[in-house]
Amino acid sequence: MDAHQPTDPGASLWYIGNHLPTPDLTISGQTLEDETAQGYDMITTFITNTNFRSRINQVLLNATAEKRTHMRIDSLDAEEVTVHPGDHISQVIGFVSPWLEFDSDDLLVSHVSKQALLYELDYAGFCGIGNVVISGPRKKENVPRFAQIISTALSANGYAHLLILLPLAEKPSCTAEGDEYDEFSAWDTWNTIRTVCKYNPRLSLALQIPAELPTLHVINRWFAEPIRVVLLSSSTFSPNPTGYPALSKLHQALLTKYTKQRPTPFILLSDQRVVVNEKVRYEPTSYLVYIRHLQKNQPPQSTVERYSSGYQDYLQTPLQPLSDNLESITYEVFEKDPVKYDQYEKAIKLALDARDAASSTVVAVVGAGRGPLVSRALRAAQASGRAIMLFAIEKNPNAYVHLLRHNRDTWNGQVTVIKSDMRSWNPPFAVDILVSELLGSFGDNELSPECLDGVQRVLNPSGGISIPVSYSAHFTPIMAPKIHADISSRKNDSEAAETPYVVMLQSFEMLAEQKYIHRAWEFTHPLPPNVLSDSAALGGGLIGLGDGGNDHNARKCKATFKVPRRGVVHGLAGYFESVLYGDVELSTRPDTIDMKSKDMISWFPIFFPLKAPLHVPDNCELDVCIWRQTSERKVWYEWVVEAFFRNGGQRCCLGATDLHSSKQNGCLM
Numbered sequence: 001m002d003a004h005q006p007t008d009p010g011a012s013l014w015y016i017g018n019h020l021p022t023p024d025l026t027i028s029g030q031t032l033e034d035e036t037a038q039g040y041d042m043i044t045t046f047i048t049n050t051n052f053r054s055r056i057n058q059v060l061l062n063a064t065a066e067k068r069t070h071m072r073i074d075s076l077d078a079e080e081v082t083v084h085p086g087d088h089i090s091q092v093i094g095f096v097s098p099w100l101e102f103d104s105d106d107l108l109v110s111h112v113s114k115q116a117l118l119y120e121l122d123y124a125g126f127c128g129i130g131n132v133v134i135s136g137p138r139k140k141e142n143v144p145r146f147a148q149i150i151s152t153a154l155s156a157n158g159y160a161h162l163l164i165l166l167p168l169a170e171k172p173s174c175t176a177e178g179d180e181y182d183e184f185s186a187w188d189t190w191n192t193i194r195t196v197c198k199y200n201p202r203l204s205l206a207l208q209i210p211a212e213l214p215t216l217h218v219i220n221r222w223f224a225e226p227i228r229v230v231l232l233s234s235s236t237f238s239p240n241p242t243g244y245p246a247l248s249k250l251h252q253a254l255l256t257k258y259t260k261q262r263p264t265p266f267i268l269l270s271d272q273r274v275v276v277n278e279k280v281r282y283e284p285t286s287y288l289v290y291i292r293h294l295q296k297n298q299p300p301q302s303t304v305e306r307y308s309s310g311y312q313d314y315l316q317t318p319l320q321p322l323s324d325n326l327e328s329i330t331y332e333v334f335e336k337d338p339v340k341y342d343q344y345e346k347a348i349k350l351a352l353d354a355r356d357a358a359s360s361t362v363v364a365v366v367g368a369g370r371g372p373l374v375s376r377a378l379r380a381a382q383a384s385g386r387a388i389m390l391f392a393i394e395k396n397p398n399a400y401v402h403l404l405r406h407n408r409d410t411w412n413g414q415v416t417v418i419k420s421d422m423r424s425w426n427p428p429f430a431v432d433i434l435v436s437e438l439l440g441s442f443g444d445n446e447l448s449p450e451c452l453d454g455v456q457r458v459l460n461p462s463g464g465i466s467i468p469v470s471y472s473a474h475f476t477p478i479m480a481p482k483i484h485a486d487i488s489s490r491k492n493d494s495e496a497a498e499t500p501y502v503v504m505l506q507s508f509e510m511l512a513e514q515k516y517i518h519r520a521w522e523f524t525h526p527l528p529p530n531v532l533s534d535s536a537a538l539g540g541g542l543i544g545l546g547d548g549g550n551d552h553n554a555r556k557c558k559a560t561f562k563v564p565r566r567g568v569v570h571g572l573a574g575y576f577e578s579v580l581y582g583d584v585e586l587s588t589r590p591d592t593i594d595m596k597s598k599d600m601i602s603w604f605p606i607f608f609p610l611k612a613p614l615h616v617p618d619n620c621e622l623d624v625c626i627w628r629q630t631s632e633r634k635v636w637y638e639w640v641v642e643a644f645f646r647n648g649g650q651r652c653c654l655g656a657t658d659l660h661s662s663k664q665n666g667c668l669m
């Protein structure tokens with residue numbers, strides 16, 4: 001069970017700006033007021049005007065040969081800027097002069113342009129502009145140089161987000177002579193820039209949406225990336241039957257999806273005065289009116305979206321309810337998900353229905369928390385018309401107090417509440433149905449196997465059952481650059497890149513063909529007694545509480561994933577499935593959750609990071625090995641990823657990661 005806590009801003013926040021590419025317009029509080037009066041939230045501006053451009057041109061014209069690489073230019077003066085600090089600044093998006101060719105092959109041009117760029121960024125930072133857009137590289141060959149200058153700019157400027165303006169997909173006509181068109185080439189450019197800039201969290205994207213959309217693979221690829229601005233020019237719109245501008249269904253779906261990202265990208269409308277399609281009826285705000293109309297008519301959020309709002313891509317350390325005592329607020333969060341409890345109630349009822357109606361059934365909820373499964377067991381008993389003797393076992397002394405009060409006030413004393421570690425509980429009767437919910441985002445990562453092994457000796461040897469009957473762990477390699485950037489920024493935490501995280505994955509892409517997810521391993525309960533070590537089975541020395549081996553709970557898995565399109569592996573996404581009883585199941589796998597436990601929100605996925613991202617080419621294979629390691633006192637995971645390509649019949653290794661090990665996890669004491 002995860003500890004996430006929802007905070008729900010709920011409504012979809014769209015900030016729409018007017019992108020006026022007029023270099024000589026000076027932005028003031030009044031300009032912004034005029035824009036907001038029309039219905040815009042933001043305004044854009046170039047940071048400098050044509051005076052600055054004229055000066056730079058003059059410098060370049062007058063430069064002598066010997067000054068080509070060490071020429072210094074003066075900083076900005078008052079007549080060269082279009083923007084000044086003020087209350088309006090938080091609603092301003094800055095644009096670096098698009099004529100600056102700092103990635104030029106001409107050394108003088110690039111040297112002077114780089115200085116000009118740094119002056120513009122420095123001044124934008126001084127004014128308090130939080131987002132500055134920089135046009136992407138002009139030529140493919142210059143991408144590394146462009147990236148190197150952006151990296152310098154990021155270190156020189158400590159505040160603003162730098163947004164690289166790139167097209168969602170380059171047009172086939174932009175391909176250099178002799179080169180084949182490649183639909184991922186714009187993404188390749190971005191990938192190089194952010195890799196050179198070491199995933200700096202202040203580096204994001206301004207994505208220009210074209211009129212003609214590329215394949216779904218390309219569109220989906222960008223969902224994984226940190227888009228901060230979406231640019232829609234008038235040419236992206238076409239006239240609706242009344243002649244007003246509208247977006248195609250595909251564009252609408254794309255906008256809906258991009259605006260679900262957190263933070264929500266700003267939408268900038270540009271070239272609205274350019275008549276690109278004579279059939280479109282031009283009115284100054286007709287594009288804005290249309291986008292506002294779309295905003296109002298967004299589909300309502302799903303249960304999962306509502307619940308996870310604010311938690312997208314937010315990393316949390318998995319709970320360890322065995323070694324830590326949870327707080328009431330954490331239990332309260334669990335209890336908000338009716339689906340999980342409904343499934344448990346169904347499973348308990350099914351198990352009771354299968355029992356002899358004439359005799360009483362001993363039911364124990366082990367790890368009862370604040371008691372929701374106890375309430376569901378009572379309801380299931382009533383619904384099935386079976387008499388039960390009910391025990392609630394909890395080792396958290398504070399939750400125990402809560403259970404006692406609950407028993408007095410709501411359960412009419414029907415429950416025997418015991419404060420004990422389940423592994424050392426000695427009941428007066430053999431238990432027929434043992435109910436537990438000790439599942440983590442990877443199934444076994446909250447040490448359910450060890451706890452249930454320790455308590456299974458209380459089960460009736462003839463026909464005693466465990467709910468859940470079984471659970472399995474599942475994983476798939478993913479590209480998740482935002483999460484990688486977050487983990488890489490945790491410089492003071494040497495374990496950060498080897499810790500599994502619970503995270504509501506949003507900006508990510510499954511790299512495997514057809515989003516294949518591999519089932520790694522399974523645990524079933526109760527175990528045949530001969531599998532447990534003698535002492536554990538007899539209750540003399542319990543796993544984690546002294547003797548009792550735990551080798552039987554070690555697992556390993558090796559899986560091969562076919563990866564059709566190039567990308568970067570940042571880690572593994574992990575999920576679980578569980579059979580509670582009969583056909584009643586739980587699942588967090590995106591491909592089976594709707595069938596098995598629709599709208600269940602109790603668990604976010606788990607993420608096993610890679611310390612260094614692994615770049616992979618088109619049509620490669622990834623071998624992933626993952627181990628559940630055990631000792632008498634601890635449980636932890638280890639994982640390795642290897643990339644291969646096929647050369648004829650040969651499988652050639654492209655590279656492998658280090659062995660990753662989540663050493664600090666899973667204390668059994």
Ligand SMILES: C[S@@+](CC[C@H](N)C(=O)[O-])C[C@H]1O[C@@H](n2cnc3c(N)ncnc32)[C@H](O)[C@@H]1O
Binds near residue numbers: 370373422437
């Ligand atoms: C994930 S919570 C589930 C709580 C509750 N059953 C629910 O569904 O809301 C797991 C509970 O098991 C308890 N627990 C974990 N290991 C235990 C153990 N070995 N013995 C007794 N209780 C344990 C924890 O304190 C926690 O209250």
